């Protein structure tokens with residue numbers, strides 16, 4: 001694997017909610033992430049762009065200490081709350097980790113996080129509602145904010161919904177407790193839906209409403225930070241304020257979306273932008 005470029009353009013946000021430092025992950029001899037650095041600013045919409053098998057899911061799981069054998073992991077991930085000391089994610093105890101994944105950094109995945117095909121979505125939401133201490137009305141509000149017919153979605157079994165609705169339902173479920181950070185991994189269909197109109201704005205507002213984590217500054221509900229990982233530049237660029245390009249195990253370039261599209265500096269980013277025609 002190539003050495004991380006020491007002079008790679010860094011644009012570390014001033015107010016980082018998540019900081020990944022020198023994260024390396026290998027599965028046996030397959031080194032997937034190699035001393036990866038990434039900072040996520042509080043409240044931003046960040047897209048991490050990477051080709052197939054570039055390590056996006058590995059990174060997403062690392063953000064919640066979700067990797068297990070055979071993964072060999074080194075480096076660190078830290079979460080910084082609005083008030084209080086930073087939390088070292090890899091050092092969380094088992095019970096703290098479960099809570100962290102519900103209330104602090106929650107991941108929605110493209111495969112809908114193991115939704116059981118034999119149960120309706122109403123059934124799929126029950127364990128999450130119990131664990132988060134929320135009620136079905138909150139699930140309905142989140143689904144509606146996503147532009148879905150909440151009753152229809154909750155009454156359906158996963159196979160009766162298209163990919164976008166299934167992934168959006170997984171996103172609503174991940175958002176039940178009003179986490180500070182929502183990680184959206186490999187949800188291509190949902191991202192395509194979210195970038196239309198003001199759906200993401202409405203959803204973000206709904207996530208903060210009525211939760212302890214919303215309005216931590218006493219200044220109204222706080223929008224969650226969104227980290228979306230995927231391969232499709234156009235939709236992710238339409239969604240994100242900032243892009244980070246994952247290649248060869250590390251972030252080769254990161255910066256504001258407009259800047260990356262207009263003036264990509266790393267050869268891999270240039271190829272990517274040229275491939276998609278250079279525009280949003």
Ligand SMILES: Nc1ncnc2c1ncn2[C@@H]1O[C@H](COP(=O)(O)OP(=O)(O)OP(=O)(O)O)[C@@H](O)[C@H]1O
Nearest residue numbers: 027032050051052053054055056057058059070186
């Ligand atoms: N549990 C595992 N055991 C062994 N290898 C794994 C494991 N999980 C992932 N890998 C390998 O690590 C590499 C990166 O996988 P990962 O799923 O993180 O990439 P990705 O960018 O999310 O891929 P895709 O876009 O295709 O979903 C792949 O080569 C994959 O086969």
